[in-house]
Amino acid sequence: MIREVGSFEAKTRLAELLRMAQKGDEIVVMRRGERVAVIMGDRRYQELTGTPTADWRQSAREYLATAQPTSADDFSEIMRLAREGLQ
Numbered sequence: 001m002i003r004e005v006g007s008f009e010a011k012t013r014l015a016e017l018l019r020m021a022q023k024g025d026e027i028v029v030m031r032r033g034e035r036v037a038v039i040m041g042d043r044r045y046q047e048l049t050g051t052p053t054a055d056w057r058q059s060a061r062e063y064l065a066t067a068q069p070t071s072a073d074d075f076s077e078i079m080r081l082a083r084e085g086l087q
Contacts (some may be wrong), residue, residue: 007031010039 003025010017010029017027017039027039045051070078 002026002028004028004030007036010037 001024003020005013005017005027007029010027021027021039021041021044024041024044026044028035029037029039040048
């Protein structure tokens with residue numbers, strides 16, 4: 001859910017707004033009728049920007065959960081290509 005708040009309200013209710021953002025809400029902070037900032041959870045920010053998560057272990061788990069098994073032949077080919085790239 002996207003919600004708009006004024007800058008004074010954002011200042012006085014920051015802890016609550018951060019909890020809302022962590023749950024998935026996006027909060028647009030307005031000043032004199034203009035959008036000046038957006039408060040969103042870290043996961044949503046990563047989705048939008050493609051930045052890696054701070055917890056690399058979680059990223060590795062997520063990748064491994066969806067990765068396709070690699071055969072020995074595939075692995076050998078990957079290693080060959082890597083060696084060629086290093087030369």
